[in-house]
Amino acid sequence: MNKEPILKIEDLCVDFKTRTGSVRVLHHINLSVKAGESIGIVGESGCGKSMTALATMQLIPTPPGLISEGSVLLKGDDLLKLNEIQMRDVRGNEISMIFQEPMTSLNPVFKIGMQISENIIRHQGKTKKEAQELSVAMMRAVKIPGAARLIKRYPHELSGGMRQRVMIAMALSCQPSVLIADEPTTALDVTVQAQIFDLLRDVQQDMGTAIILITHDMGVIAENTQRVVVMYAGHKFEEGPVDEIIHHPKHPYTRGLIRCTPHLKKNMEHEREELSEIPGIVPDLSRLDGLCPFRPRCSEKRRQCDEQMPQEIQTGDGHFVCCWAAGEDQ
Amino acid sequence: MKFFYSLIKKVSYSLLLLLAVIVLNFLLLHIAPGDPVETLVAEMGGATPELIAQLRSDYGLDKSFPHQLLNYILRMAKGDLGMSFTYDQPVVKLIMGRLAATMILVLTALMLAVFLGTILGIMAAQKPKSFFSGFVTLISLAGYSAPVFWTGIMLLILFSYLVPIFPSFGMYEVGSSGNMLSYFLDVLHHLVLPALTLASIYLAVYSRIARASMMDVLGSDYIRTARSKGLSERVVVYKHALKNAVLPVITMAGLQFSQLIAGAVVVETVFSWPGMGQMAFEAILRRDHTLLLGILFFSTLIVIVVNLLTDMSYRLLDPRIK
Numbered sequence: 001m002n003k004e005p006i007l008k009i010e011d012l013c014v015d016f017k018t019r020t021g022s023v024r025v026l027h028h029i030n031l032s033v034k035a036g037e038s039i040g041i042v043g044e045s046g047c048g049k050s051m052t053a054l055a056t057m058q059l060i061p062t063p064p065g066l067i068s069e070g071s072v073l074l075k076g077d078d079l080l081k082l083n084e085i086q087m088r089d090v091r092g093n094e095i096s097m098i099f100q101e102p103m104t105s106l107n108p109v110f111k112i113g114m115q116i117s118e119n120i121i122r123h124q125g126k127t128k129k130e131a132q133e134l135s136v137a138m139m140r141a142v143k144i145p146g147a148a149r150l151i152k153r154y155p156h157e158l159s160g161g162m163r164q165r166v167m168i169a170m171a172l173s174c175q176p177s178v179l180i181a182d183e184p185t186t187a188l189d190v191t192v193q194a195q196i197f198d199l200l201r202d203v204q205q206d207m208g209t210a211i212i213l214i215t216h217d218m219g220v221i222a223e224n225t226q227r228v229v230v231m232y233a234g235h236k237f238e239e240g241p242v243d244e245i246i247h248h249p250k251h252p253y254t255r256g257l258i259r260c261t262p263h264l265k266k267n268m269e270h271e272r273e274e275l276s277e278i279p280g281i282v283p284d285l286s287r288l289d290g291l292c293p294f295r296p297r298c299s300e301k302r303r304q305c306d307e308q309m310p311q312e313i314q315t316g317d318g319h320f321v322c323c324w325a326a327g328e329d330q
Numbered sequence: 331m332k333f334f335y336s337l338i339k340k341v342s343y344s345l346l347l348l349l350a351v352i353v354l355n356f357l358l359l360h361i362a363p364g365d366p367v368e369t370l371v372a373e374m375g376g377a378t379p380e381l382i383a384q385l386r387s388d389y390g391l392d393k394s395f396p397h398q399l400l401n402y403i404l405r406m407a408k409g410d411l412g413m414s415f416t417y418d419q420p421v422v423k424l425i426m427g428r429l430a431a432t433m434i435l436v437l438t439a440l441m442l443a444v445f446l447g448t449i450l451g452i453m454a455a456q457k458p459k460s461f462f463s464g465f466v467t468l469i470s471l472a473g474y475s476a477p478v479f480w481t482g483i484m485l486l487i488l489f490s491y492l493v494p495i496f497p498s499f500g501m502y503e504v505g506s507s508g509n510m511l512s513y514f515l516d517v518l519h520h521l522v523l524p525a526l527t528l529a530s531i532y533l534a535v536y537s538r539i540a541r542a543s544m545m546d547v548l549g550s551d552y553i554r555t556a557r558s559k560g561l562s563e564r565v566v567v568y569k570h571a572l573k574n575a576v577l578p579v580i581t582m583a584g585l586q587f588s589q590l591i592a593g594a595v596v597v598e599t600v601f602s603w604p605g606m607g608q609m610a611f612e613a614i615l616r617r618d619h620t621l622l623l624g625i626l627f628f629s630t631l632i633v634i635v636v637n638l639l640t641d642m643s644y645r646l647l648d649p650r651i652k
């Protein structure tokens with residue numbers, strides 16, 4: 001497992017211009033993923049998970065958004081140094097993305113087959129006919145029944161689960177090195193969710209794709225990823241192997257997240273019995289003061305918390321955390 | 331098959347509508363004061379009561395009201411719209427002579443408004459805060475609030491008198507003879523100002539609609555998906571977004587087509603364009619009921635046909651509607 005990471009995000013900062021001034025929505029995010037590995041990004045709504053993904057793809061609307069610092073290294077090359085034209089060769093080809101809403105993520109006025117083959121034609125210079133055949137093969141690979149017939153259908157004729165499979169077929173049609181799945185199952189019912197995750201695991205094994213799975217559900221992370229990054233208010237709070245994080249979370253926020261996930265709670269050592277939620281609400285990003293943004297909700301607040309933002313420290317093999325309380329435990 | 335079924339349904343609704351319009355037109359004109367024979371007699375400078383009675387029975391005006399109506403509907407069904415007493419010619423023949431001119435004007439204006447409007451709207455939507463976008467909003471507002479006849483007269487003054495590059499009236503040069511091409515160019519030359527005038531108000535409407543719907547579409551998830559495939563901005567906007575964004579424009583164009591025909595009456599009068607609208611105007615002044623009813627009937631027919639066409643093109647563009 002000591003391969004070089006295929007995608008490495010370093011020190012990524014994203015700012016948004018608003019009426020009241022510039023707001024930083026991502027603060028020096030670091031993460032990396034290796035070929036064939038699955039990592040998770042987890043956190044409450046608005047913490048910057050999607051923003052991290054969109055910044056990686058350089059799909060942040062600019063203006064008002066701007067990637068102001070950092071680098072996104074794909075196989076060692078910094079994507080942020082590419083111009084828009086060069087970046088288009090990366091999107092859908094080297095890095096693909098699937099989104100939360102399969103209902104609205106496909107264009108309602110084009111046939112399914114066209115929407116998949118468009119990606120193949122764009123990046124592999126295939127003819128229409130070859131691309132159609134490849135699309136059917138891809139749809140079979142993601143276990144869509146009656147693929148040859150379905151390419152002539154429109155998105156509204158398919159169920160949500162099927163549409164998400166179509167999205168996956170589209171995203172994988174050029175064998176990308178990295179697949180970013182932004183809450184791919186949130187809009188689907190539980191049985192379909194499980195099928196989609198099984199499918200992602202299968203194609204990953206076949207193709208060796210690196211997967212970045214974005215979710216707010218720790219349970220999903222536990223079942224489907226090897227490593228996890230915990231985010232809060234645009235900050236990375238904790239990162240580590242999934243088992244380690246679930247059994248020995250170091251950050252109070254991570255502990256809170258696990259505590260609200262029913263079937264994970266019991267794994268944590270010396271925890272109170274009841275399922276609880278984290279008190280308080282996510283802060284307004286424009287009101288952050290440069291100190292730990294979780295401070296107002298934190299049950300383990302220290303004196304230092306009001307003085308300085310903690311540095312990221314390593315507490316174990318591949319386990320990093322950004323919290324004064326975790327530092328003291330050492 | 332579903333498509334065919336819904337088409338039949340639409341057509342039968344349309345026929346019913348047509349019948350209703352015939353009855354309504356007839357009623358309205360019947361209630362209106364004034365009688366064509368009175369006008370005719372006034373123009374002739376008086377007549378004997380026998381002659382007046384003779385004329386009344388010639389035009390069927392002495393029959394009872396329901397009788398007149400039934401007669402009218404039956405004749406309509408046979409395609410006989412009666413005789414115009416002011417021109418002393420069959421109404422159908424008169425209308426046919428004018429129909430082409432009106433259709434050329436109205437359809438050119440419609441295309442100008444829809445195409446230019448959509449393109450302006452799209453360009454404005456891509457940079458909603460730019461100077462250009464503000465400019466489009468401004469001319470939209472101006473075009474929308476200015477009365478058609480005012481726009482027409484302004485264009486006349488500007489491009490026909492001050493800078494005489496376009497003719498001020500008519501559809502072609504009187505007495506000009508030549509091949510098809512020179513005739514075509516001649517008509518085109520005469521068409522520019524009236525078509526622009528008629529298009530101006532609708533251009534404003536369509537560019538606003540196109541801008542709003544394009545901005546809406548550009549923010550949608552499937553556009554993000556299209557970008558995530560590495561498609562160029564041109565493909566994203568003019569393929570993925572346009573086909574969705576143009577739907578409300580088409581709906582609007584269909585709905586407003588009747589207003590375009592109404593606008594043509596004014597424009598044809600301002601520019602002496604030899605179309606149905608101009609003739610309708612004359613028919614009203616001379617109380618030529620038969621002719622006016624015929625023109626109203628034809629306008630209704632055109633509007634209904636255009637609405638059907640709009641409906642079908644909508645179905646072709648949007649697979650969700652069946």
Ligand SMILES: Nc1ncnc2c1ncn2[C@@H]1O[C@H](COP(=O)(O)OP(=O)(O)OP(=O)(O)O)[C@@H](O)[C@H]1O
Binds near residue numbers: 017023044045051
């Ligand atoms: N146009 C914008 N202007 C200002 N701030 C923005 C803009 N778009 C997004 N943000 C901010 O960026 C932050 C990160 O949003 P992001 O979509 O990444 O959250 P998320 O973690 O994906 O949440 P969710 O679970 O709801 O998808 C949010 O707090 C949001 O307020």
Ligand SMILES: [Mg+2]
Binds near residue numbers: 051182
């Ligand atoms: Mg999100």
